[in-house]
Amino acid sequence: xxxxxxxxxxxxxxxxxxxxxxxxxxxxxxxxxxxxxxxxxxxxxxxxxxxxxxxxxxxxxxxxxxxxxxxxxxxxxxxxxxxxxxxxxxxxxxxxxxxxxxxxxxxxxxxxxxxxxxxxxxxxxxxxxxxxxxxxxxxxxxxxxxxxxxxxxxxxxxxxxxxxxxxxxxxxxxxxxxxxxxxxxxxxxxxxxxxxxxxxxxxxxxxxxxxxxxxxxxxxxxxxxxxxxxxxxxxxxxxxxxxxxxxxxxxxxxxxxxxxxxxxxxxxxxxxxxxxxxxxxxxxxxxxxxxxxxxxxxxxxxxxxxxxxxxxxxxxxxxxxxxxxxxxxxxxxxxxxxxxxxxxxxxxxxxxxxxxxxxxxxxxxxxxxxxxxxxxxxxxxxxxxxxxxxxxxxxxxxxxxxxxxxxxxxxxxx
Numbered sequence: 001x002x003x004x005x006x007x008x009x010x011x012x013x014x015x016x017x018x019x020x021x022x023x024x025x026x027x028x029x030x031x032x033x034x035x036x037x038x039x040x041x042x043x044x045x046x047x048x049x050x051x052x053x054x055x056x057x058x059x060x061x062x063x064x065x066x067x068x069x070x071x072x073x074x075x076x077x078x079x080x081x082x083x084x085x086x087x088x089x090x091x092x093x094x095x096x097x098x099x100x101x102x103x104x105x106x107x108x109x110x111x112x113x114x115x116x117x118x119x120x121x122x123x124x125x126x127x128x129x130x131x132x133x134x135x136x137x138x139x140x141x142x143x144x145x146x147x148x149x150x151x152x153x154x155x156x157x158x159x160x161x162x163x164x165x166x167x168x169x170x171x172x173x174x175x176x177x178x179x180x181x182x183x184x185x186x187x188x189x190x191x192x193x194x195x196x197x198x199x200x201x202x203x204x205x206x207x208x209x210x211x212x213x214x215x216x217x218x219x220x221x222x223x224x225x226x227x228x229x230x231x232x233x234x235x236x237x238x239x240x241x242x243x244x245x246x247x248x249x250x251x252x253x254x255x256x257x258x259x260x261x262x263x264x265x266x267x268x269x270x271x272x273x274x275x276x277x278x279x280x281x282x283x284x285x286x287x288x289x290x291x292x293x294x295x296x297x298x299x300x301x302x303x304x305x306x307x308x309x310x311x312x313x314x315x316x317x318x319x320x321x322x323x324x325x326x327x328x329x330x331x332x333x334x335x336x337x338x339x340x341x342x343x344x345x346x347x348x349x350x351x352x353x354x355x356x357x358x359x360x361x362x363x364x365x366x367x368x369x370x371x372x373x374x375x376x377x378x379x380x381x382x383x384x385x386x387x388x389x390x391x392x393x394x395x396x397x398x399x400x401x402x403x404x405x406x407x408x409x410x411x412x413x414x
Contacts, residue, residue, distance in 0.1 A: 002118060002151070002199045003110040005239055006088035006192050009409040010142070012042075016081055017171045020044050021181070021407040024145055026212075030060060036176075042081050044407035046072040048136075048144055061132060066139050073140050082410065089185055090192055091409055092161055093243050094169075096180030097402045102249040103161045105195065106146065108239035108411055109205065111221030114214060119149070120204050120387035122398075123211045133216030141413045143217055143241035145406040147210035150247045150380065151202050158246065160191060171408060179402040183409075205244060206387050209400045217241070224413070241411035243404055247380045254290075254353035254377045255399040256360055257328070258369040261347060263337045267301040270336065270371070274298075277331045278307040287357045290376040294324060297357070297374035299364055319385045324375045325397045332373065342395040352399040353377065 012020040022036070022044040034052040037043035045052055050068040051060040058065065076082045091106035113119045137143060164184050171183035186192060207214050217240030224237040262270045274280055278296070288297045288304040294314060296307040313331055315321040333339040339348050349369070351359055360372035378398055386393055 002202045002205050003113055004107040004196060004199045004244075005110075006090050006186075006196070007108045007236070007239065007241075007411050008085045008088055009091060009106075010077070010082050010084045010412055011409045012082055012407065013080065014170060016042060017183075017408065018173050018175075020076075020081060021173075021175065021405045022048065023177075024210075024403050024406050025049055027403055030058075031056065042076070044144070047076065047140070048406060066135055069136060070139050073142070073144070084412070085185075087187070088192075089187055090195055091186060092164055092184040093404070093408060094165065094180075094182040095402045095404075096182070097178075100251070101180070101182075102245050103165065104148075104243040104245040105157070105161070106241070106243050106409055107195075107199070109149070109242045109244075111218040111225075111238055111240060112233075113205070114218035115222060117390075118204055119207065119214065119218075120384075121207050121211055121214070122383055122387045122391075122393045123207075123395075124392055125211050125215045129212045130215045130219065133213050134220050137216055137220045137413075138223075143213075143411040143413070145210075145213060146241040146243045146404055146409075147214045147217070148208045148400065148404050149242045149244045150206045150208045150250055150384075151199075151244050152204075152384075153246045153248050154198060154202060157195065157198055160195065164191075175405060177402075179405075181405050181408070204388070205242075206247070206384055208245070208250060208383075208398075209403070214240075214242075220413075237413040239411070241409070247384065250380055250400065252377050252380065252383065252398050253401055254375050255325075255396050256351045256353060256357075256375060257333070257373045257396075258349050258351060258360060258363050259333070259337060259339070259347055259371050259373075260349075260368075261337075261370050265336070267371075270300070271305070273336050274307060274332065277310055277313050279310065281306040281308075287361065289357060290374055293322075293376055294327065295376055296324065296328060298371065299357075299361055299374075300371040302365075319382070319389050320391050320394075323378065323382065323394065323397065325378070325394045328373060328375060329394055350396045352401070354399070354401045 019042040025048040030051050033045040033049040037045040051058045051065045093106050094103045169182045221238050225231045283304040290297050294309040298305040309327050313327050339345045363369045364372050
C-alpha cells in the first residue's frame, strides 16, 4: 500500500512565483533555458540548468555546474526567493489546458515503495541519466522538481480536493505556454491525516512522467539509509516529491514518428508493402487523424492515408502486442524501413502530439523527412495494465501534457 507523508514545502512568495517557476529540466536544452531565463535572476533554471550561468557550450555535467546549482539554491533561500513552510503540509496543484483542469495532490512518497514495485514504472531508464539526477539530488539535499504520478480514482480524495479548491488559490497564473497553474495549501491536520490514511488503501501508484527523476530520488534515499547507522525508515531522506493525479483526469496525447527515407523504396512501393498488413485508404491532402485503436495516419508524397491494422498484426490479450506503437514498430519501421532500434537510429525522429499533425506535414513537405506516421494515443488503462503486469512500454510511447511546472514547491531531505 502507498506510503505518503506531508512535508515542509520550500516555496516562492506569492508575488515571485511566476518569476521562479520554470519548465522541467528535461523538456528544453541549455540554450533554450538560457533564453527563457534571460534577465531573470530568480528563474529556477539557475538551479535545475545552472550551465546557463557559464559560457555557451559548457557541458551540463561539468563539476562546476553541479557546484553552481548548490550555490544558486542557497542564494534563492538566503534572498527569500524560496521560503520554507513552518509546518508539514500537503498541497494541491491543478493544471488547466484547453479548458480541462486536472487536480493533483503534492505529497512525499517513500523510496522503498519504488524499490519494492508499489510505485510502478512502464519505461526503462538509462543509468547515465539516473546518475545525473542523483548527483543533483545529493548535492542539493533536495528534490527540486517533482515527479508526475497517477493513482486509481478514489472518491473520498476527489471530495477533499473539491472542497479545498473552492477557496482562493495561493498561486494562480498562466505560464507563457498558455497553461493555467493553480496551487492550494492544505493546513488542517485532520484533513492531512485522512489523506495519509486513504493513500494507505491505494495498492499502487503509477509513474506517468519522470522515470529518471523517480529512480534517482529513490536511489539517493536508499544510499542515505545505508550511510546512516541509526537509520529508522522515517527520516526525511526516505521520501521524495511527487504530484499524484487520479487516473481518470489524465489524458495521454499522441506521440508520432517522422522518418528520413524509405529504405530505398519509392512511395508507391512503400504503400504496396503496407497493404500486406494494413487496409490502406487514400485520404487526399487534408490532414487525417487516427480515430480509433489500430488506426494510423500516414503522410507521404503530399497525401494523407488511413492505415488500419489487419487482425494478424496484434494480440488484444497481450498488454504489449495490443499497442499501436508495437504494431507500427514491427510491421512498418522494422520490417519495411529497417529501423530496429528506436532509441538509437538516426533516421527516425519523434514529435509530441502537442505540436499537432501540421508539424508532421511541415517536416515532410520541407524535404527534411520522407514520411510521417501519426498514432492513436495510448490510454491510461493500457499504461496501468502494462505496469501491473511488470511489462515495459516500447520507447517513445506516451506524451503527457501539460508538464508539471517546476519551482512551485521543493522538498528538502534534511
